[in-house]
Amino acid sequence: MGGDSVYPQDLKYSREHEWARLADTTMRIGITSYAQEALGDIVYVSLPEVGAQVRAGEPFGEVESTKSVSDVFAPASGEVVARNEALDGSPELLNSDPYGEGWLIEVAVADPAALDDLLDAAGYEEHVKGQ
Secondary structure, X not given: OOOOOOOOOOXXXXXXXXXXXXXXXXXXXXXXXXXXHHHOOEEEEEOOOOOOEEOEOOEEEEEEEOXXXXXXXXOOOEEEEEEOOHHHHOOOHHHHOOOOOOOOEEEEEOOHHHHHHOEOHHHHHHHHHOO
């Protein structure tokens, strides 16, 4: 395994197993590889509509697998500006490509500094070891 984290270094992570990638003031959100492995085969994803408000630490949608239904939580507050429509027909993208094609929503972030409270890749790796 070496010293490299199994989690992408350029992302921020929440303790609820979401990742966030900030570009200017737009944050793309998804679930981590750890989360999709824990869930198993994902069969349905429920996401908010464009224009909806999400609040940091609160659920904004659900991911349903063959094993369970789990809430997904917003790493920061803001307005939904895009949702991954591909997941309607291909929810398994969350399993096959959680950091790429399997993203969930994009949010115009009210306060980009709020992401400073999230974990970096090394911190998230430590967090999941403690699970």
